[in-house]
Each structure stands twice: as structure tokens, then as C-alpha cells.
Amino acid sequence: MSMEPERLTRAERQAQTRERLIEVARDLFLDVGYNATSLDKVAVAAGFSKGAVYSNFAGTEELCMAVLDTIHEEQIEGVVAAFTIDADIDGRIDAFAQWAREKLGHPRWTALEVEFAAIARTSPWVATELVKRHRMLVDAAGVLIEKVTTDAGVVIDIEARKAATALLSLGIGLGAMRSLDPELDVDVFAETMRALLRGTSRT
């Protein structure tokens, strides 16, 4: 038990380096955007050199993709947590609206998401990978809406997956505009969501 941990330290050290790089890169990408963040700045800010980055990621695009993966993971957790609290459907919708309101209040993510999506026009790899993730996000939100509504015995006019597409798109678009204009009213998200999920209840 004395030297055993040393053997794993090699792999663990690299894992720590990778996580540290993702952590620092995330802050930079969210603060100044993708194009304004050079690979060198990330390395230096993390206390490494460019070589360390290239030995953990194929390049800038894969680094940003790894960052987006951590963000997407947290977003899904937040949405699931809001929609699975112990309350009726109205309470769950309120919880989600509150979560969305906080997220849209400081919407650095959406700006990065759409800026990085522009890279997809010249990078086929980014395009296919981003499409995968967006479809996964829409699917996850779709089944969640489907489950919440059916559990509550409510029938909504719009298809669950379409509602998920609309809400994700609205969140992204609203966040992008909000990150530009701090005075933009964010409550329109909750209002639109309620208009979409306004169901015809059946006992």
C-alpha cells in the first residue's frame, strides 16, 4: 500500500492535467469567447505550456468541445433536477422557469455555443460532433417533457420533442441577445414556455 498509488499516479497526473486545462479553458472561453482565446493563453493560465495541451487534445477545437461537454452535462443535470422535484406539474414548470431565469441572467454559455457553432462551417468534425450533442440535448429534454406531462395526466397541443426544440432554441437565442444587452427582458422565456405547455388537463 506504500508504492501502489505511485503506479497509478502517472495516469492520474495526466488526468489531473487534462481536467485542469479544461477548467481553465472553460473560464477563458466563457469570458472572452472562442476566437479570442488562444491555445497558448489557456496553457499559460493553467501553468503549463502549449505542449501539454497538444499532448492532451488534438487541437483548439477538441479542447473547446471538451469544455462544452462539461457544460452540457451540467445543463442537463439542472433541467432534470428542476423537472423532478416533488411537486405537481405547475410547480415543476415554475422550478424550471426559475432555473432558466438564473441561467439566462448570466448567459455566457449560449454566446460560446453559437460562436463555436460558426466554426462548424469550415470544420466538418466540429459540425458532426456538435450536431450529435444538440440532438442529444433535444432528445433528453423531449423525453423529460413527455414524462412530466404524461405523469401529470396533461395533454399539450405541441409534440414533446418539438416543444423541446423550441425551448432550447429560444434559450440559446435569448441568451445570445441577453449577453449583448443586459437590459433585455428574460422573463419572456417563462411566458413562452407556459404558452407552449399550456395543456388541456384530463383527470
Add this chain to the structure above:
Amino acid sequence: MSMEPERLTRAERQAQTRERLIEVARDLFLDVGYNATSLDKVAVAAGFSKGAVYSNFAGTEELCMAVLDTIHEEQIEGVVAAFTIDADIDGRIDAFAQWAREKLGHPRWTALEVEFAAIARTSPWVATELVKRHRMLVDAAGVLIEKVTTDAGVVIDIEARKAATALLSLGIGLGAMRSLDPELDVDVFAETMRALLRGTSRT
């Protein structure tokens, strides 16, 4: 009347150069995006050199802003045209939905809009100018929705300006995702819009 036109030709020539540059820059910006379009490529593609661009625009940012102005102008014209056709409110909504469907089918604009918005994080000038234009777009759409609904004697649940904010944001977000994923369902825009503008009619 023989040499009189010659005196104006100086100014007219420069105006033509400026328009030509905006026209070519628009195509490039929409095709490959803002960051992938260098000032030099625009100049060469237009049959000029970089000097011609710098004598007509302060730099790349102002050039793109001029391009966005022409696009915004056309967008407003399209929306106004759809909402002022000779029909009842349902027919006008259908016309707008059809217009939006065509625009979102090939949403090159939204991708440029959000990509350029990312520049605002490091350029204060771009930030203030873009905020001006977005607020103008929302205002224009808001008064249009207000007028159309009141003309039809319909009262909608959501405030007109909020509905305009939601629809513009949804269009931008949906377009950004659609430019990434061609299989994305665009009809959700029309469905969301109808859910928002579902009014309680009063004679």
C-alpha cells in the same frame, strides 16, 4: 449639362465602390462567416485592393456592420410585407409563418448575426451598435404585432413587445441550430408563434 455630371461622378464613383464592397462582403460573410472572412479577400473578390476598403470603412467591424444593416433592412421589409397583406389576422399570421419558414430554411443570416455578436465581448463599439439595432428590430416587430392584433380586435395574453422579443430570439436560436443541422424541424417556429399569439377574440 455637358460636364456637370462629371463633377458628381467623383462622389458617385465612391458610392458605387462602397456599395460594391458591401455586396461582395455580404456574400462572403454569409457564406463562410465573419471570422473566416478577411478584409483582403473581400477587396480582391470585389476587384479592389485593401486600400479601397480602408478608405470606405474604418475596419472589418464597420464593414460587417454595414452588411448587417442591409440585411436588417430587408428583414424588416419582409416582416412588414407579410403582416400587411389584405387578409384577416389568421391569414397574416400564415403569411408571416411562410416567410419565416423560407428564411429559416437557409438561415445564413442568423449564423452571421450571433457570430458577430461574439465580437461585442471584446469590442465596445460593436456592442453598443448591435444593441441599438437589436432594440430597433424588437421595437419594430412589437409595434407591428400590436397593430395587427388591435386591428383584428384580438387580445393576446402576452405583451406585444415581449412576444416580439420571444419571436426574434427564437428565430435567431432556431436559425443558428438549423444552419448546423439541416434535418432540424423548422416548423416549430410557426407552432410556437401560434401558441404565443393565440388570442381571446372579442367582437
Add this chain to the structure above:
DNA sequence: GTCTATAAATCGATAGAC
């Protein structure tokens, strides 16, 4: 006003030492 030439800075990516 437009063009040519150039300055100056930045960034991605690679090669080789350790």
C-alpha cells in the same frame, strides 16, 4: 480615392530535448 508594399502582431502546429 485607390494601389502597392510593408510593418507588426498573433496563432496553430510541429520537432526535438528532457
Add this chain to the structure above:
DNA sequence: GTCTATCGATTTATAGAC
């Protein structure tokens, strides 16, 4: 695996000729 050094390619912006 990480670091140092460096190449090569772009880009913005300016200076001076015409």
C-alpha cells in the same frame, strides 16, 4: 508527458506612390 524553440501561414493596419 511536458517543455522549449521555431516555422509557416494569416491578418489587421499603416505609409507612401500615383
